[in-house]
Amino acid sequence: MFNDTVVKEIDDIKSRYPDRKSALLPSLYVAQREFGWLSSEAMESVARALNVPESVVRGTATFYAMFRHAPAGRHVIQLCTNVSCMILGAEQLVDFLKSKYGLTPGGTTEDGRFSLVIMECIGACGTAPAMLVDTDFHDNLSEKRIEEILEKYK
Amino acid sequence: METFLLKNIDSPTSAEIDEYVRAGGYRNLAKALGMTPKEVLEEVKKSGLRGRGGAGFPTSMKWSFAIADPKFPKYLLCNADEGEPGTFKDRPILEKNPHLLIEGMVISGYTLGAEYGYIYLRGEYPGARDILDRAIAQAYEKDWLGDNIAGKGVTFHLAVHQGAGAYICGEETALIESIEGKKGQPRNKPPFPVNVGAWGMPTIVNNVETLSNMPLIMEIGGEAYARIGSADCPGPKLFSVSGHVTRPGVYELPMGTSLRDIIYTHAGGMKNGKKLKAVIPGGISTPVLPESGIDCAMDFVAMPKAGSMLGSGAVIVMDESVCMVRVAHRALKFFEHESCGKCVPCREGTDWLRKSLERIEKGEGKEGDIELLTDVSGIMSGRTFCPLGDGAAGVVLGMLKHFRHEFQEHIKERKCTYS
Ligand SMILES: Cc1cc2nc3c(=O)[nH]c(=O)nc-3n(C[C@H](O)[C@H](O)[C@H](O)COP(=O)(O)O)c2cc1C
Ligand code: SF4
Ligand code: FES
Numbered sequence: 001m002f003n004d005t006v007v008k009e010i011d012d013i014k015s016r017y018p019d020r021k022s023a024l025l026p027s028l029y030v031a032q033r034e035f036g037w038l039s040s041e042a043m044e045s046v047a048r049a050l051n052v053p054e055s056v057v058r059g060t061a062t063f064y065a066m067f068r069h070a071p072a073g074r075h076v077i078q079l080c081t082n083v084s085c086m087i088l089g090a091e092q093l094v095d096f097l098k099s100k101y102g103l104t105p106g107g108t109t110e111d112g113r114f115s116l117v118i119m120e121c122i123g124a125c126g127t128a129p130a131m132l133v134d135t136d137f138h139d140n141l142s143e144k145r146i147e148e149i150l151e152k153y154k
Numbered sequence: 155m156e157t158f159l160l161k162n163i164d165s166p167t168s169a170e171i172d173e174y175v176r177a178g179g180y181r182n183l184a185k186a187l188g189m190t191p192k193e194v195l196e197e198v199k200k201s202g203l204r205g206r207g208g209a210g211f212p213t214s215m216k217w218s219f220a221i222a223d224p225k226f227p228k229y230l231l232c233n234a235d236e237g238e239p240g241t242f243k244d245r246p247i248l249e250k251n252p253h254l255l256i257e258g259m260v261i262s263g264y265t266l267g268a269e270y271g272y273i274y275l276r277g278e279y280p281g282a283r284d285i286l287d288r289a290i291a292q293a294y295e296k297d298w299l300g301d302n303i304a305g306k307g308v309t310f311h312l313a314v315h316q317g318a319g320a321y322i323c324g325e326e327t328a329l330i331e332s333i334e335g336k337k338g339q340p341r342n343k344p345p346f347p348v349n350v351g352a353w354g355m356p357t358i359v360n361n362v363e364t365l366s367n368m369p370l371i372m373e374i375g376g377e378a379y380a381r382i383g384s385a386d387c388p389g390p391k392l393f394s395v396s397g398h399v400t401r402p403g404v405y406e407l408p409m410g411t412s413l414r415d416i417i418y419t420h421a422g423g424m425k426n427g428k429k430l431k432a433v434i435p436g437g438i439s440t441p442v443l444p445e446s447g448i449d450c451a452m453d454f455v456a457m458p459k460a461g462s463m464l465g466s467g468a469v470i471v472m473d474e475s476v477c478m479v480r481v482a483h484r485a486l487k488f489f490e491h492e493s494c495g496k497c498v499p500c501r502e503g504t505d506w507l508r509k510s511l512e513r514i515e516k517g518e519g520k521e522g523d524i525e526l527l528t529d530v531s532g533i534m535s536g537r538t539f540c541p542l543g544d545g546a547a548g549v550v551l552g553m554l555k556h557f558r559h560e561f562q563e564h565i566k567e568r569k570c571t572y573s
Contacts, residue, residue, distance in 0.1 A: 016313045018353050024335030025318055052335075063337040065319035066277045078278075082239040083438060084396040086484050087476050120321060120488050121239035121438075122278045125396035125468070126403045135280035 002045050006034060010049045020050050028061055037068040073108040073115035075153040078132040081118055084125035089142075093129055094118070096143045101150075114150070157406045158370045158390055159363065163250035169285050171292040174253040180298055182372035186261045187306050194265040195221070198368075200376025202388045207233055207324075207361030208437075208465050210387060210454030216358060219348040220266055223356040228268040231333065231352065231359045232259060234275045234282075235317055235324035238437035239488060240468035243392035243404050244362035248275070248282040251366070252289035256312065258368035260298060263310040266358055270311050273362075274329050277318045286314050321492035325540050326359040328494065339494045340540040363392055383409030384453040393452065395421040397471035398428060410456065413448040417471055428473035432556070436465025438485050439545035441552025442478070462552070477572035478557040479564050482550060483511040489546035500543025503534040507550055519565035527561075528554060 002010070009030060014023045027046045028038065035042040038061050047054040061067045077097070081090040097103040097116055108115040124130035127139035131146075138149050162168045162177050174180070186194050199214035220228060232255065236244045247255055259271050275283060290312055293299040301309045315333050317323050323332045327341035330352045351357020367389055371379050380388045391409040393416055396402045400422030407420065413435055417423065424430055430445045435452065440463040443450075450460035457464045472481070486508040493504045510527055513519050527550055534547035554561065563571055 019334075021335040022315075022333060022353075025332065026316065028318070029316065056335075060335060060337055063320065064277075064317075067318055081484070082488060083434070083481055083484055084240050084470050087397055087470075087472055087481070119278070119319075120491065121237070121241070123236055123242040123245050123276070125240050125242050125470070126394060128396060128402075132278070132280075137281065 001041075002031075002034065002049060006030060007049060014050070021052055021056075023050055024052065024057065024060055025064070028057075028064075028067055032067060037071050071108075073112050075113060075134055076115045076117060076132075077103075077150075078117045078119045078122065080120070080122045080124070080128070080130050082121040082125075084121070085129040088128045090129040093141055093143065093146060096146065100143075100147070113154070159254065159366055159392060160246055160251070160404065160406045161254075163246055168250045169252050169289060171253055171289065171296060174251075175296075179253050179369075180257055180296075182369035183257045183260050183298065184304055186264060186368075186372050187304055187308060191221075191265045191267065194261065194372070197371055197376035198265070201367075201371045201379040202376075202386070203364065203367055203371065203379070204387045204389075204454055205361055206363035206367075206391070206466075207326075207359075208238065208439075210464065213360065213364055216348060216360075217262075217266055219346070220268075220356045220358050223349050225349075225356050226267070227270060228266055228356040228358070229352045230259060230263050230266060230268040230271040231326075231329065231357060232271065232273040232365055233324060233326065233329060233359050233361045234273050234279075235321075235329065236276055236279070236362070236466075237321040237324045238439060238466045238468060239485075240396055240434065240437045240470045241394050241466040242396075243394045243467060245279065245282065246392075246404055247362055247366050248279065249285050252282075252286050253293065254366045254369060255362055256289060256293050256298065258365040259312060260303065260310045261368040261372060262358070262360070262365055264308055268358065269309045272313055272315045272333060272352075274315050274317060274323070274333060277316055283314060283316060290314070320494075321488075322494045322540075322542060325542065328540075329359060330357060337494070339496045383411075384451060384455065386455045387453045391452070391467055393420075394466070394468045395471065396469070398425045398430075398473040398476075399423065399471045400425050410451040410453040413443070413450050413452055413469065416452065416469055417448065421469075421471070424471075424473060426473075428475065430471065431474045431476060432472045432478065432481075434468075434470040434472075434481075436463050437468035438470075438488060439463075439542075439549065440465040441548050442481075442556060443552075444556045447556075461555075475572070477515075477570050478553055478560045479511065479515045479570065480572075482553045483508070483515045485549050486511050486546060489542065489549075493542065493546075497539035497543065499534045500538040500540075500546070503530055503538075503543060504546050506530055507546065511550075514561060514564050515570065517564065517568040517570070519561075519568075521565065523565060524554065524558065524561050 130139040323338035328338040332338040490504040531547035
């Protein structure tokens with residue numbers, strides 16, 4: 001269950017909306033931050049904090065791509081392969097992540113360091129190909145640049 | 155050209171309120187508050203502003219519907235979902251010029267009689283989240299937000315609501331569902347959001363860029379604004395240019411600038427001296443144009459006549475090395491993934507189209523596949539619950555119209571002869 005600080009944070013979120021259910025998406029983000037992913041416990045905690053049925057929490061949570069339903073690596077790589085990135089080589093980068101790090105879309109490296117999620121456009125098409133590592137944007141990617149960037153995420 | 159929406163964004167501290175105010179910011183809100191809401195609405199009407207979210211709906215008309223509804227409170231939702239692939243035009247406003255948006259939202263809220271606003275920000279922009287939160291806090295501190303704005307007793311409260319990676323939530327009724335904590339599935343219309351929107355109340359959904367035009371309309375007046383760009387859809391427009399051009403990026407240009415000029419004059423022309431093959435002019439959901447089709451005015455009225463749409467103004471430029479079957483396949487993978495599953499023609503149709511395109515791309519296409527693609531797209535067109543499914547069908551039909559031979563070749567040669 002959430003500790004007092006988190007409960008307070010969620011109360012604060014609730015106060016921004018005319019009804020408590022609207023706090024669901026932001027609260028799921030909080031739960032994901034606290035638990036690392038949306039485990040049953042995480043979703044139960046949200047249901048309790050907002051006083052909405054757990055089935056409702058689950059129904060909403062599974063609709064959205066950015067909520068994780070399994071534990072992820074320490075760092076989550078979100079690589080875009082939509083058209084602007086694709087025509088500038090994003091798919092070769094997917095292959096590179098596989099050959100160099102053993103990382104497949106939806107998977108996690110054996111040492112638990114990285115998970116890879118394939119994204120639809122992340123709004124960095126002008127500097128494609130692009131990815132987010134956790135919450136940081138990285139663009140103009142090449143194999144070499146990816147190697148350099150990932151060095152910094154231990 | 156002098157820019158307004160992107161003014162000052164090269165400064166590293168452009169998102170700070172002091173700098174914004176120094177550059178003339180919040181002056182236009184003060185001006186609006188010196189007028190009656192009705193007078194402001196009249197300026198917006200004169201300006202001819204059309205919504206920049208993709209559909210090009212006249213803003214003052216949408217607002218009039220909400221104003222006419224007697225229910226209160228009314229809500230103003232800023233659509234910052236920016237999910238249309240190829241689009242990155244709202245991002246510089248959100249990250250570099252957040253006070254322009256806030257100022258625009260307060261002017262809009264005042265005009266509409268809405269005292270609460272939310273910015274529905276896509277989950278993929280975590281950096282913008284922090285910047286907006288900070289800018290909002292600064293605006294509260296300086297009384298440009300709150301219960302007594304500029305000492306005039308005007309109320310407007312603003313908060314950010316973060317999406318979580320669902321393209322369909324950019325559709326306004328799905329956005330409302332999402333802000334209410336539900337799955338983002340479009341609602342039946344009518345009732346329209348202007349009457350029954352968020353929490354059952356009159357709700358106005360406008361794009362980031364639309365709302366960010368308000369300070370300019372206040373500054374120069376509706377009539378002067380209407381003289382910028384195309385006569386039937388005036389104003390400055392942000393274009394996101396990506397792909398095989400020398401200088402990709404976001405360009406603020408008069409509405410109606412020709413697609414050729416955007417590519418060759420502003421974005422520096424083709425990269426590495428390669429030949430231009432095709433352009434997707436308004437984001438992935440808009441039909442592709444061949445090289446011969448780029449002499450068209452980029453606005454909401456001219457583009458449909460040229461066989462495509464302005465959409466979000468996201469210009470994706472492709473050179474001769476790009477395989478159109480591959481692009482169509484990738485686009486349909488996107489639509490299949492993002493289909494919310496509510497209606498059968500879209501749910502089944504996108505799945506079917508994606509599978510057929512995948513087969514053709516792999517060299518496993520059969521005689522008759524092109525006819526089937528045409529039939530399925532035809533069945534979907536006009537029969538889906540929201541424009542997502544329609545757009546997917548239009549993408550395939552556009553590809554087949556201009557690049558049919560490439561699909562035929564894939565089927566005949568049993569392989570890709572392009573990339
Ligand atoms: C599938 C789909 C996705 C959309 N995505 C966006 C979006 O990301 N941003 C946006 O402003 N409008 C988007 N729209 C358009 C909105 O439904 C709505 O028309 C718009 O926000 C209205 O604002 P405007 O009048 O200022 O253009 C989308 C529409 C559809 C059908
Ligand atoms: S067209 Fe697609 S996205 Fe729109 S309601 Fe139907 S299934 Fe959902
Ligand atoms: S297509 Fe990759 S960031 Fe937009």
